[in-house]
Amino acid sequence: MNLDERLRRNETVSFSQHIVYTIEVVMFILKARRCGLKSMPGFSMRVKCVICDSIETIEDFCVLAKKLRNRPIHTFMCDPCQTRITERTGERKATGRFQTPHIKKEESEWL
Helix, strand or coil, rough: CCCCHHHHHHCCCHHHHHHHHHHHHHHHHHHHHHHHCCCCCCCCEEEEECCCCCCCECCCCCCHHHHHCCCCCCCCCCCCCHHHHHHHHHHHHHHHHCCCCCCCCCCCCCC
């Protein structure tokens, strides 16, 4: 049984074996990125929709995954929620009563 299977089964492994395995995985990812692979099978990120709480998986190396990892203020919406909000916003804009809140900025005399 190799180290990968032992880690998946949560069996105890020595610290040095775990470090060697981690270094091998990192080296594999870096080599794949140098070769131009944007996504690799088996590397995915689980995300949760902020509206309907559905859990989906996205590719780990996509732009959205990077935004979600690096900036916690960014949130994820699933495709049905995104299209529903887009359609309803378009309907509200079509009524003519839709106004976006604009903050009036004072013009500086220095600019």
